[in-house]
Amino acid sequence: MIDWAHFTPWTALGGGILIGVAAAMLVLLNGRIAGVAGIIGGVLRPAAGDIGWRFAFILGLLAAPAAYRLFAAPGAPTIEASYPVLLLAGLLVGAGTRYGSGCTSGHGVCGLSRLSPRSLAATITFVLAGAATVYSVRHLLA
Amino acid sequence: MNAVSAFAGGLVFGTGLIISGMTDPSKIIGFLDVAGAWDPSLAFVLGGAVLVGFIAFRLARGRAASFLGGAMHLPNARRIDRPLVLGSLAFGVGWGLAGYCPGPAVVAFGSGHDKAVVFLVAMIAGMALYEAADRLFQARRRRRVPRELSDVAGDA
Numbered sequence A: 001m002i003d004w005a006h007f008t009p010w011t012a013l014g015g016g017i018l019i020g021v022a023a024a025m026l027v028l029l030n031g032r033i034a035g036v037a038g039i040i041g042g043v044l045r046p047a048a049g050d051i052g053w054r055f056a057f058i059l060g061l062l063a064a065p066a067a068y069r070l071f072a073a074p075g076a077p078t079i080e081a082s083y084p085v086l087l088l089a090g091l092l093v094g095a096g097t098r099y100g101s102g103c104t105s106g107h108g109v110c111g112l113s114r115l116s117p118r119s120l121a122a123t124i125t126f127v128l129a130g131a132a133t134v135y136s137v138r139h140l141l142a
Numbered sequence B: 001m002n003a004v005s006a007f008a009g010g011l012v013f014g015t016g017l018i019i020s021g022m023t024d025p026s027k028i029i030g031f032l033d034v035a036g037a038w039d040p041s042l043a044f045v046l047g048g049a050v051l052v053g054f055i056a057f058r059l060a061r062g063r064a065a066s067f068l069g070g071a072m073h074l075p076n077a078r079r080i081d082r083p084l085v086l087g088s089l090a091f092g093v094g095w096g097l098a099g100y101c102p103g104p105a106v107v108a109f110g111s112g113h114d115k116a117v118v119f120l121v122a123m124i125a126g127m128a129l130y131e132a133a134d135r136l137f138q139a140r141r142r143r144r145v146p147r148e149l150s151d152v153a154g155d156a
Helices: A009-030 A036-044 A052-069 A083-099 A104-113 A117-140 B002-020 B025-032 B041-060 B082-098 B102-111 B114-155
Strands: none
Touching (some): A009 A104, A052 B002, A052 B102, A104 B041, A104 B102, B025 B041, B102 B114
């Protein structure tokens, strides 16, 4: 059943196109994959001459809310998870994305754009695992 | 120059995440909750991004250097192996629990939400744990190989 009250196709598509433009900028100008987990992971495994662009990209992400506020008021996010759950989830996302070589941006956006079967497999895996987790939390345990 | 374009890329990426609503964990969980009230927005975000990304990676393919002249760093791994699947499974569980993946978590940290700060710190700790474990296993593997080689030599 589609949740029409929360479904936002136009802003989703528009924001998605911007994300695609950002991925295009990074690959065409920097020769790099716009995978956020990989970019942060590379900072934790420093190699000479490979740090500056990573910090610059992360700074850009961090500056985005301030830039957005110049034009519009940001909506307030709803974060249902408790602090202990967020802690566990963060550890899983951090270790999992590094072990699996990518996240929603690296495998999802860039990998699917490259038509990589490996990234398609990863994307299907994390979407199914996420859906199974939400199903367990919302419908089995609740 | 590379840092300037990377900063601009991050800024555009983050703005796209905010506009699309992906920095709100309830939108992510709304997408993953296929058995409840389902919000398909995330599929439109991915669709819009891949539409542009597909053209960009077509242009990038076969190029020896980027438009700024640097080397191209495109992945060449092709195998669907155990680390890919197990890592993605763990990531998916965490994603479903919190509603955050790495990109939106960094952007939400930039807005200063308490819960996003906790998530991001834990996420970076998880990445650091992976690095430590990976280094440990690699060091162990390196130590084992010469011994095995010497065993073979002994047999001969």
